[in-house]
Amino acid sequence: MSVALDIFPLPQKSEDERLAAVERYDILDTPREPAFDRIAALVRLVFGVETSIVSMIDAHRQWYKASEGTPLTEVPISETFCRYAMTGPEPMIVPDASQDERFRDSPHVTAERGVRFYASVPLTTEDGHNIGTICAIDSHPRQFSGRELEIFRELARVAMSEMELRRLATTDGLTGISTRRAFKEDAEKYVALARRHRSQLSAIAFDIDRFKVINDTYGHAAGDAVLKAVTKAVEPILRQSDIFGRLGGEEFGVILPDADGNAAMVVAEKLRHALLQLSFPGSRPPLTVAASFGVATFDPSADTYDSLMLKADEALYEAKRSGRNKSMPWSGATLATTRQVERRRVLKAGKLVFNDRRSVIDCTVRALWEDGAEVQLSNSADVPDELTLEIPSSNFKWDGKVAIRRPNSLELSFG
Template sequence: MSSYPIPDNEAERQAALDDQYILDTEPGEDFNRITRLASQMLGVPIALISLVDRQRQWFLSRVGLEPSETPRELAFCAHTICSDDVMVVSDATADDRFRDNPLVTGDPHIRFYAGVPLQTRSGFNVGTLCVISPQPRQLAGTEQQLLQDLAGMVTQYLESRRNSYLCPLTGLQNRRPFQEAGQRECQRARQNGDALTLLIFGLDDFPGFCARFGAPQGDRLLQEMAARLLNQVGESSLLGRVTADEFAVLRPGMDSTEGLALAEQMRAALALDGWLVEGVRHPLAISCGVASLGDDDSGFKDLFRRAEAALSQARLSGTTPA
């Protein structure tokens, strides 16, 4: 069996997939409905929405298949994403690319495969909608159009979901996806015995700022805050806008002492710069709460709750407590 092909734009394609914030999440009913329809309307036992990740294909939704993922080198879909066309394999045992594939020689004994790339609005193929049968067969013209139409519905749902998960003003994750990602990081830290620290920055009296300078200046301030935080924390951290005037930073591998030092450094730098309005620089009051994962935390929600409590205390006292 030949090695799987790599798209020329693999780095950008992977970034587009990561930007969906959907890997390892629970499938929604919209996606499950599509795989059921694909299986029933094309008369095949297996239908999958497959997202091609770095070293695996992960199934966002699946009908007729038990595993939630397979290695990328075994994935028919790894070939499908290299083109914008529908890929059809009528009989995998007669195809040099797949005849020795363990998914062909063993369970689920793939013979027929048809897959449509799932292309983002920016033009990257992040996965496929595919159907599979243990019996060789052809794909009729009407069936191909049906599969393409269903794939179009998948991409629409993906885009809609992504938009609902991101703050339209700052482009950061909203509270819900931030907490979902935080829970995964919390579980990973528990398994590996690593430190994990959460920082929540709050703009003090943000409503008063907007009342004084206007809503457009408030929007600019939020965008600038997001940009500054991104620039300071880098790609190793999770960053989200978790309320109207609060930003959360989750730092894997950072203990409480390091977290407190970083929080005060960032808070002081942001406050010192102030905010420029019509040539006049105005003070910018920012508070921060810090909490590190502890033995008493049952999950990320407990860690988040303690960081928010620390932020409330900081706003009252003008300090950065943990």
């Protein structure tokens, strides 16, 4: 069982402000991007290390925006060395982790070819919040010269500059369609119009099936080619008034103004069949693409943009569970989304407490409403159906039950 640690020795209000800065950049769980891949490649090339990482850190994990030399995409914050680098502005250099009392007993150190050299620089915003790190890691002890340290600092500044540029961008660099932030901004305008005029509006969320297998089998270049091909296949089917965006690695969203549920299902099926027709000559074995689709219709008396997309995502999740390569309408069967509640998007540090307080797991609270919450965590498998959610910064505590369980997130119902 994972047990929470006091990750950052900072006042809890400072941690709230840091997480607000993380949220401001809207980068968690976004796709790979060439600018950050290049920074990770440079760290590995310039310093001759085995592993390099550009990461963001929320309340429960270190998430890798870019990395080389590791198959991991995130680690629980209790297991990462970078939690120590987040407490100040200076780089942290560990010449030999096996000789450092903070790390020598870590399984990352004691493993065969475990970590020896570790260096990281915090990624610091202009208003002084550490939102992530860049890291250089090797299985052999070594030192860092003053010149290397200055180069490392400059690479961290480059990473922050790229994040600032990314924050202002509206177009996804790989596919040319809307970024997640731009998609949301445009969609919220349509949602406001639909509420004001009581007009029809629907949303589609879709996800390429078994995309990880494509990347593992054919390589990331092939995966990028698939994403571009999917985008080109989808765009001709949509109207000019529709909004199309890339929401995650292989996740996409569509907003359909003036479309009811039946019309949206017709569009989803057209898109699904179009993707099945894609071919990639020369791929061995032959590469095919399928996707799962979720469809939801806007309720002007209850829905926000977030709740509408949540319903589409619920339908998508059901399509995945029932066999993939399907289009599913939202059924309204889940507890947290059938009730007319207004979700407030947040990013706060939380703790899941159970087993008479003998078990405490760090989590990131992503949404709150009157009698429920959505939380992210590293693994939900060991969490019981009844627990307590605590938000230390607000002195809030709720006893609740798990309403919806996903591998890395939970929706909780209070009372």
